[in-house]
Amino acid sequence: MKILLNMTHLKNIFFHLLILFLYVGFVLAIRPVQQAFEFDYDEGLNLIKALLYSQGFSLYTQIWNDQPPLFTVLLSYWFNIFGYSVFAARVLVILFSALLIWSFYQILGFSLGRIPALVATLFLVTSWLFLRLSISVMIGIPSLSLAMLSIYLITLYKQHRRRRFIILSGAVLAVSLQTKLFTVFLIPLMLFYILNFKLREPEESKSKDSFSTLVFSPLILWLIVLAVSYLGISLIFQAFNYEQLVQAHFGEKVQGQSTTFNNIENLPYFLYQDYDYVLFAFIGSLAILFKKQRAGIFPLIWLVTASLILLKHKPVWYHYYPLLAIPICWLAGYGVALVINLFPNGWNSNLKSLNFKKLIFPVLATALLIVSMIAIPAKPKGRPPKSLEVMNLVLKHKDSTQWIFTDRPIYAFYAGLPVPPEIAVMSDKRLKSGNLTFDEIIIVLKKYRPEQIVLARWIETFKSNSQFNTYIDENYSKTYQDDKGTVEHYLLKKSSS
Known part of the structure; x- marks a missing residue:
C-alpha cells in the first residue's frame, strides 16, 4: 500500500513538472x-x-x-x-x-x-x-x-x-x-x-x-x-x-x-x-x-x-x-x-x-x-540594436578592449566585455536625481581608461555636458555616428593609452 502511495505521489510530481516544461516550451515557441x-x-x-x-x-x-x-x-x-x-x-x-x-x-x-x-x-x-x-x-x-x-x-x-x-x-x-x-x-x-x-482566536485555543x-x-x-x-x-x-x-x-x-x-x-x-x-x-x-x-x-x-x-x-x-x-x-x-x-x-x-x-x-x-x-504579438516585440554597425565595431575591437563605457550595457554583455562596476547601473532615475553626476563619470573614465565608448541612450544628455565633451575630444576618436545622431562609437586614442 505504501509503495502504491509513493508511486502515485511520484506520478503526480512528474505530471506537474511536465505541465511546467510544456508551458516553457510553448512560450519559447510563440x-x-x-x-x-x-x-x-x-x-x-x-x-x-x-x-x-x-x-x-x-x-x-x-x-x-x-x-x-x-x-x-x-x-x-x-x-x-x-x-x-x-x-x-x-x-x-x-x-x-x-x-x-x-x-x-x-x-x-x-x-x-x-x-x-x-x-x-x-x-x-x-x-x-x-x-x-x-x-x-x-x-x-x-x-x-x-x-x-x-x-x-x-x-x-x-x-x-x-x-x-x-x-x-x-x-x-x-x-x-x-x-x-x-x-x-x-x-x-x-x-x-x-x-x-x-x-x-477560538476560545479553545485561549485555554x-x-x-x-x-x-x-x-x-x-x-x-x-x-x-x-x-x-x-x-x-x-x-x-x-x-x-x-x-x-x-x-x-x-x-x-x-x-x-x-x-x-x-x-x-x-x-x-x-x-x-x-x-x-x-x-x-x-x-x-x-x-x-x-x-x-x-x-x-x-x-x-x-x-x-x-x-x-x-x-x-x-x-x-x-x-x-x-x-x-x-x-x-x-x-x-x-x-x-x-x-x-x-x-x-x-x-x-x-x-x-x-x-x-x-x-x-x-x-x-x-x-x-x-x-x-496577438508581443507588445513591444523588443528593441533592435540602434546600430548593427556599432555592435560589429564593439566585437571587432573586443580583443584589444579591457573595459567598455556605455549607457546601454546590453552592447557590453553581447560582446562579453565588462563595464566599470561603479556605473553598471546607469539608469534614468540615477542620472536625473543627481545620484550619478558628470564629475563622478569623469572620475570613472580616468580610473578605468575604457578602450571603447558606446553612447546609445542618453546621448543628448552626455553631449550637452561640456566637461564630458572636452574629456572625450581629448582622449577618444569617434569611429561611428548614425544618421539620426542617436548612437555613437569611440575608441581610445593611442596617445592616451
Whole structure:
C-alpha cells in the first residue's frame, strides 16, 4: 500500500513538472525569445551586473546596485552552468514565470475548483504584457513567482497543518524580497491569511495559551523564519547599503524628478488593456462580499493595496502591472465561478464529475485564449540594436578592449566585455536625481581608461555636458555616428593609452 502511495505521489510530481516544461516550451515557441536584441533597458542592467559578479566584483561595495542581490547572484551561477547568453537568461525568467502560473493555479484550485482556476490562470497568462515580461531579463516576475509560491505553501499548511509549510513559506518570501522588494506589502496580508482573516482566536485555543504556544504559533514562526532568512541573506551579500537600496528609490530627489510617468493617467491605461478581466474581477468582488467568501478577501485587499501604492509611488513603470494583474485575474476566478453556478443544473467545478457536454465551454475558452496568445504579438516585440554597425565595431575591437563605457550595457554583455562596476547601473532615475553626476563619470573614465565608448541612450544628455565633451575630444576618436545622431562609437586614442 505504501509503495502504491509513493508511486502515485511520484506520478503526480512528474505530471506537474511536465505541465511546467510544456508551458516553457510553448512560450519559447510563440515568442521571440532568441531573436530579440533587447526587450527593455533593464535587461542590459541585470545582465551586466551578473557578468561582473561572476568575474569576482562584489555587489554594493564595487558594483553600484539599487536592487536586492539574489537575482544577480542566481543569474551569475546560471551563466556558469548554461553559458553567458541572453537566451539562457531569458529561459531562467520563463522558468520563474512557469512557477508563478503553477502556484497561482494551485491556490485558486484549492478555493474555487479546477475550472475557475484554469480559466483565471489563462486570464493571467494572456493579461497585458505578462508573456512579454516572462521573457525579459527583469526581476519583477521572479520576485512575484516566489511570493506566489510562499502563498501556496500557506495554503498547503491550511490543508495539512504541518509546520514545515509555514517554515518554507517564510523562507521563500524572504527570497522573494531579496529578489525585488516590491512584494513587501504582502507581509501583513499573508499574516492575516495565516489567521484565515480572523482577528480573534477560538476560545479553545485561549485555554491552551502559553509562552511556548505563542512562540511556535504559525504566525510567529512564519515571521521569525522570514526575518531570520532575510537578514541572513543580507549578511551574506552585504545588502545593507541604505543609499543604494532605499535612498535611490525613495529619496526626495528621486521622487521629485519622476514627472514623466503620471500615475493617474497610467493606471487607468494599464487596466483598460484588460477591461474584460476587470469586469470579471468586479463580478467576483461582488460575489466575495455578498457571499462572505473569506478566502476571496486576500486578492481583494491585494488589489486595493497595490492600487493605492502605485497611485502614490513615482514613477509607475509598465512592468509594475503584474502587481495588479494577479489579483484582478484571481478575483476574475470568483466571477467565473459565479457564472458557472448560474447554470440551471449547477456546474460542479471538479473536472472528474464533468461529462463531455459540460467540457465544451472550458475547452472552447481555452482554445480561444491560446489562439489569442499566438495571434496577438508581443507588445513591444523588443528593441533592435540602434546600430548593427556599432555592435560589429564593439566585437571587432573586443580583443584589444579591457573595459567598455556605455549607457546601454546590453552592447557590453553581447560582446562579453565588462563595464566599470561603479556605473553598471546607469539608469534614468540615477542620472536625473543627481545620484550619478558628470564629475563622478569623469572620475570613472580616468580610473578605468575604457578602450571603447558606446553612447546609445542618453546621448543628448552626455553631449550637452561640456566637461564630458572636452574629456572625450581629448582622449577618444569617434569611429561611428548614425544618421539620426542617436548612437555613437569611440575608441581610445593611442596617445592616451
